[in-house]
Structure formats: structure tokens, C-alpha cells
Amino acid sequence: MKNINILDTQILSDNWYTLKKVSFEMTGIDGVRSVLDREAYDRGNGATILLYNKESKTVVLTRQFRMPTFINGNKTGYLIECCAGLLDQDNAEDCIRRETEEETGFRIGQVEKVFEAYMSPGSVTELLYFFVAAYTHDMKIHDGGGLQEENEDIEVLELPFEKALEMVISGEIKDGKTIMLLQYARLKGLML
Numbered sequence: 001m002k003n004i005n006i007l008d009t010q011i012l013s014d015n016w017y018t019l020k021k022v023s024f025e026m027t028g029i030d031g032v033r034s035v036l037d038r039e040a041y042d043r044g045n046g047a048t049i050l051l052y053n054k055e056s057k058t059v060v061l062t063r064q065f066r067m068p069t070f071i072n073g074n075k076t077g078y079l080i081e082c083c084a085g086l087l088d089q090d091n092a093e094d095c096i097r098r099e100t101e102e103e104t105g106f107r108i109g110q111v112e113k114v115f116e117a118y119m120s121p122g123s124v125t126e127l128l129y130f131f132v133a134a135y136t137h138d139m140k141i142h143d144g145g146g147l148q149e150e151n152e153d154i155e156v157l158e159l160p161f162e163k164a165l166e167m168v169i170s171g172e173i174k175d176g177k178t179i180m181l182l183q184y185a186r187l188k189g190l191m192l
């Protein structure tokens with residue numbers, strides 16, 4: 001008998017993304033077999049990137065309105081984040097190049113995948129692919145800001161790396177993926 005046996009998947013909401021209720025049978029750590037229901041919000045997978053410049057010791061981040069944070073304690077609703085986007089049909093590397101160009105205006109060269117992570121595994125299916133890439137000002141081809149047709153309204157920020165790390169401690173940066181990439185950059189000495 002398989003440990004996990006999916007019995008039924010119900011779509012509770014299929015509006016912008018999909019909320020599913022999955023009924024399944026599983027054997028717990030104690031050896032007892034039971035039937036459980038769990039909800040899972042499926043918005044596909046995503047990719048994110050830290051753009052960094054060793055010479056100027058700066059990083060490129062974005063600032064945008066995030067409604068879910070506004071209804072959960074974030075007074076302005078704006079969040080400072082690494083550039084990121086959903087995968088659509090393309091692979092993670094193509095996705096992050098496209099998103100970087102749309103959101104920040106930088107047409108980057110080589111990107112390096114550094115790790116992947118489930119960001120909210122109790123409720124969201126998404127697997128996020130993490131990248132870093134060097135940037136220089138001659139890679140800037142437009143202002144960035146995101147796609148008009150998707151109502152993206154993104155401000156591009158270039159900050160000293162040390163300042164960004166301080167902003168994690170002060171609470172001005174509160175986005176998980178961004179904190180992970182800034183700490184990765186520090187751990188690996190990307191700016192040295």
C-alpha cells in the first residue's frame with residue numbers, strides 16, 4: 001500500500017489562481033492510517049534574483065504594493081523585494097531573465113541558480129527558484145517598472161548592499177525571498 005493515497009481533489013476557487021481541497025489517506029509516524037483534508041493554493045512556481053555589483057557594492061531591488069501584506073499588518077502595503085515572477089510556460093532561467101528586464105530594465109548576462117525552496121509549504125504549492133547575477137549600468141535598456149497590461153507598478157531601487165542588510169534587521173525589508181538572497185550574498189562573499 002502506498003503511504004500517501006490521494007482520494008479526491010476538489011477545486012474550491014478557480015479565479016486568478018487555484019485553491020484546491022485534497023482528501024488523502026496516509027500513514028502517520030505512529031503507524032496509524034487516517035484520512036485527512038488539506039487545502040493548497042496553487043499559483044504555479046516562481047523565480048527570483050538578486051542583482052549585485054561588486055565594484056559599487058550595490059544591489060537592485062524593487063518596491064511594489066502587495067495587497068495580502070496590507071491586510072495583514074503592513075501599513076502602506078508596499079514591500080521591498082528582489083525581482084521575481086511566476087514561471088508561466090518557460091523554464092526558471094528564461095523566466096528570471098524576462099522578469100528582470102520587465103521589472104528592472106536590466107538585460108543581464110550570465111545568471112547563477114543558487115538554490116530552490118518551498119516558501120510556505122503548509123498552504124502554498126509554489127516552489128521558488130533562486131538566482132544571482134552581476135549587473136552593470138551599461139546593461140540598463142529601459143526604466144523597468146513591470147508590464148502596463150498587468151497593472152504592474154514597480155519602483156526600481158539601487159541600494160548599498162550593507163544598507164539592504166541593515167534594512168532586514170530594522171524591519172524595512174520583510175520579504176522572505178529577499179532576506180534569503182541577501183544573506184546568501186553575505187555568506188558566499190559575493191561582494192568581496
Ligand SMILES: Nc1nc2c(ncn2[C@@H]2O[C@H](COP(=O)(O)OP(=O)(O)O[C@H]3O[C@H](CO)[C@@H](O)[C@H](O)[C@@H]3O)[C@@H](O)[C@H]2O)c(=O)[nH]1
Pocket residue numbers: 016017045046047048084085086099126128150151152177
Ligand atoms: N488581476 C489580478 N492580478 C493578480 C492577482 N494576483 C496577482 N496578480 C498580478 O499578477 C502579476 C504577477 O506578476 P509576476 O511578477 O509574474 O509575479 P509576482 O507576483 O512578482 O510573484 C513573485 O513574487 C511572489 C511573492 O514573493 C512569489 O510568490 C512568486 O513566486 C514570484 O517570485 C502581478 O502583477 C500581480 O499583481 C489577482 O488575484 N488578480
Ligand SMILES: [Mg+2]
Pocket residue numbers: 083084085086099103
Ligand atoms: Mg514580479
